[in-house]
Amino acid sequence: MPHDRVPPEPAPRGHRAPTRARRRALPRWLPPALLALAVALALLLGFRRPLADWLWPQTRAQALRAQAAQALAQGRLSAADGSGARELYEAALAMEPDRNEAREGLTRVAQAALARARTAIAAGHFDRAHRDLALAQALAAPQAQTDAVASVLRQREAARAGIAQLLQRAAAARAGQRLDGAEDAALPLYQRVLALEPGRVEALEGREDALADLLQQARQALVRGELAVAAALVAAARGYDPGHGDLPAAEAALARTLEQARQQAEGERRRGRLEQAAAGYRALLAIDANDVAARQGLEQVGVAWAHRAERLAADFRFAAAAAALEQARALAPRDAAVAAAARHVVRARQASARLGSP
DSSP: OOOOOOOOOOOOTTOOOOOHHHHTOOOTTHHHHHHHHHHHHHHHHHTHHHHHHHHOHHHHHHHHHHHHHHHHHTTOOOOTTSOSHHHHHHHHHHHOTTOSHHHHHHHHHHHHHHHHHHHHHHHTOHHHHHHHHHHHHHTTOOHHHHHHHHHHHHHHHHHHHTHHHHHHHHHHHHHTTOOSSSTTSHHHHHHHHHHHOTTOHHHHHHHHHHHHHHHHHHHHHHHTTOHHHHHHHHHHHHHHOTTOTTHHHHHHHHHHHHHHHHHHHHHHHHTTOHHHHHHHHHHHHHHOTTOHHHHHHHHHHHHHHHHHHHHHHHTTOHHHHHHHHHHHHHHOTTOHHHHHHHHHHHHHHHHHHHHTOO
């Protein structure tokens, strides 16, 4: 039996069927996605150069090498702001350590520095020559080449300084026994010559003889008992040439004399000659401020002064006791014996007052 078609129910009044445009409405999440895409595009545009350097380091290294070659052609071998050929080649080498282009560029920079140093020497610009030579040495230029340039530089500086004149002045100063202590003395003049020409035979021999004379003066000062003068002369000789042949004997003689002075000061302290003992210890400390034994001996002298102040106060000799206590405080201010002596002097004064002693 055939089915009858059921007619659709009429839509309620006031209700509209959805249109095709409304069925194709955009999803709710699409506007935020568009915003995020726009932000990503802006970041990509802003950081395209760092990203390119990170993704394609070969391109950046190639650009650095090109900049370095241009700086080298312009004579900007090195610059503190990083724009010099050396710095640019080193940056490219750090990015591509396995490639040789940057190393070859640094070699060219070293050769350019040597060439410029030779030109500066010829023009008499010795400070500039020193800077370029140092750059070539820092870039590991062949040592034979750098040594040759350094030798020429020293010779030209020596010629300008007047080596012969310096040697004559040094010889005259040595003849007058003006060996050290002033710029125009013999030893400082010989040092100036050797700084310019380290192998100059006249300067080496002259310094040797002048040092022998200086150490002879030190031995004479020891005989006179001038320990500080002798120690200063020996120290000066050591500073000029620690390998001088006469130096070990002079140092041994000085050490023996200092030990004798230390024993003498100790004997003076034990015999109660405190002024002489203090003077001896002070002389040792003037030579070597780090002499522990001399410092301890001086403190022991201070304690002896404190004990003497107690004995003087016991005899009611308060003026002498105060003077002795002052010496003790000057030599051993933190020693307990000095504080005890001060209290003893106070009690003695109080006892004297009670007894009515003059």
